[in-house]
Structure formats: structure tokens, C-alpha cells
Amino acid sequence: MDPLTRPYRSLLYIPGSKPRALDKARGLDVDAILFDLEDAVSPDAKVEARATLAAALTEGGYGNRARIVRINGLATEWGADDVAALKDCGAEALLLPKVDSAADIDALAALCDLPIWAMMETPLSIFNALEIAAHPRLEGFVAGTNDLAKELGCRSRSDRLPMQMALQTMLMAARAHGVIAADGVYNQFKDEDGLRAECEQGRDLGFDGKTLIHPAQIAIANAVFAPAQAEIALARRQIAAFAESQAAGQGVAVVDGKIVENLHVETAKKTLARAEAIAARG
Numbered sequence: 001m002d003p004l005t006r007p008y009r010s011l012l013y014i015p016g017s018k019p020r021a022l023d024k025a026r027g028l029d030v031d032a033i034l035f036d037l038e039d040a041v042s043p044d045a046k047v048e049a050r051a052t053l054a055a056a057l058t059e060g061g062y063g064n065r066a067r068i069v070r071i072n073g074l075a076t077e078w079g080a081d082d083v084a085a086l087k088d089c090g091a092e093a094l095l096l097p098k099v100d101s102a103a104d105i106d107a108l109a110a111l112c113d114l115p116i117w118a119m120m121e122t123p124l125s126i127f128n129a130l131e132i133a134a135h136p137r138l139e140g141f142v143a144g145t146n147d148l149a150k151e152l153g154c155r156s157r158s159d160r161l162p163m164q165m166a167l168q169t170m171l172m173a174a175r176a177h178g179v180i181a182a183d184g185v186y187n188q189f190k191d192e193d194g195l196r197a198e199c200e201q202g203r204d205l206g207f208d209g210k211t212l213i214h215p216a217q218i219a220i221a222n223a224v225f226a227p228a229q230a231e232i233a234l235a236r237r238q239i240a241a242f243a244e245s246q247a248a249g250q251g252v253a254v255v256d257g258k259i260v261e262n263l264h265v266e267t268a269k270k271t272l273a274r275a276e277a278i279a280a281r282g
């Protein structure tokens, strides 16, 4: 899975314990579903949720939405059984919570053949982000900003200043190793303006998309993380202007008063590839 060929603008958590929500997701305009067995499911509902989720995935109907299952940690009484029950049901990847190091990815890799995503939500995960991203089975990072805030003991701020070091470190590691990076959730799910502002911040930092907790959040994430029409038009003009300059024996073009070099053309091509991937998802 690659954000240039498959979009990850919106990744919706769905509690494995909620059959109505599991069914509703089959019709939602979301890029990826994070089927959750961890924090959205209470301990006394874990075993039943596992069976409910396995049945829903086996039944299918989720179309081209990426299907990722968040299991319980392997140190819990449920983790290993979650893997055994869900690794062959149609999930495309498993998401491991509370990862501290690449050794945690090794432990899950030994239990299944699926690609692995890591919740980046402990202080150790941030300091070990590079080795986690470098793991050959690692495909995606998900920022766990609620757990990170709990561990840091920081205040919740609209500018997310206390989160910046962690968010930017995981992004650097993700980009160093070609890993998908999804931003954390916005808890006030009825506050559209706040969600839009946080999506825009995550997009500007470089995230591929945002994790969500409610269907009402999907449209905003899809819009913010898609290239805007003006960006697409600019990308086309940059590519054309650079090709013209090259034909004239020059290595640099100028568009709208700004230089365009080969590296800008690469970015412009990625913008067009992302737009095409979104259009292809339908």
C-alpha cells in the first residue's frame, strides 16, 4: 500500500463490538477502516468483539477501503488470540498498539504474515521511530495523540504545541523509510471547525491523512488531505514549464515568480499521482 497509488486521507476507527457501525462502514466514503479491538472495546466485551469482527470481515463488503485491524497488545491476555482469529479473515494489515521498539514488531511478525502498522503513542516509540519504520514488515504509522498526551502529562492545546516534537519525529522516520503516516484523532467529534484546523495542520506537517472516530468527520478529512484544484493546476504548469526550459537547454524554470527545479517537478508529479489515486478510488 502506497499513498501515491492508494489514498489514506481518512482512516476511521470502528469498535469491533458495534455490529451496527461495522455494517454502516460498508457504505461510508472512507479511505481506510481501523477495526478496533483495543481501547474502543471494554475488557468484558473483548472476546465477543473479536468474534463479531471476524464474522464481519469474513462476510466482506468493504470494497476498496483499506481494512486494518487494531489488535490488543501482545502482552495482554487478548493479543495473541486476536492475531490467531483475525489474520486470515480478510484484513489487509494489523495495527499494533503501544509499540515501544522494533522488537515489538518482530514479536507480531512471528505470529502472522500480514503487513504491520504501529501505533506511535509511547515516549519510547518516538525515540525508536527510525528503527520501527525500518522494520521490513512495517507499512504504516498511526499517531496515538491521546496516549501520548497521557504519557507526557501535557495540556490539550488547539495548536498541539506539546505534540510537535513527537509528530515531526515520527514523520521524519516514516519518510526516511517510505512508511505511510496517519495523524491522531480529534476528540471533539462535533466541532467541525476545530477538526478542519487540525487536519490542515497535519496535512501541512506532511501526514498522509487523519484518523477519525465518527463518520461525520470523514468529508472534512477527505477534502483537506486531497490536493486542491489550484495545486493540481499549478503542478501541471510546473511540469510543462520545466519541460519547456529543459528543451531550451536550461535547468530551471520560473512559474508565478518562483523557481522550478527538478525536485519541484518531482513534488508536482506526486501531487498529480495522489489526485489520480483519489479519482481512481471513486
Ligand SMILES: CC(C)(COP(=O)(O)OP(=O)(O)OC[C@H]1O[C@@H](n2cnc3c(N)ncnc32)[C@H](O)[C@@H]1OP(=O)(O)O)[C@@H](O)C(=O)NCCC(=O)NCCSC(=O)C[C@H](O)C(=O)O
Pocket: 012, 013, 014, 015, 020, 021, 022, 024, 025, 036, 039, 040, 119, 121, 143, 144, 145, 146, 147, 148, 184, 185, 189, 213, 214, 215
Ligand atoms: C464517539 C461515539 C461513541 C459516538 O457514538 P454515537 O453517539 O452512537 O454517535 P451517533 O449517534 O452520532 O452515530 C450516528 C451513526 O453513525 C454510526 N457510527 C458512529 N460512530 C461510528 C464509527 N466510528 N464508525 C462507523 N459508524 C459509526 C452509528 O452507528 C450511527 O449509525 P446509525 O445507527 O445508522 O444512525 C462513536 O462514534 C464511537 O464509538 N467512535 C469510535 C470510538 C473509537 O473507536 N475510539 C477508539 C479509537 S481512538 C484512539 O484510541 C486513538 C489512539 O489510540 C490514541 O491514543 O490517541
Ligand SMILES: [Mg+2]
Pocket: 039, 097, 119, 121, 144, 146, 147
Ligand atoms: Mg491509544
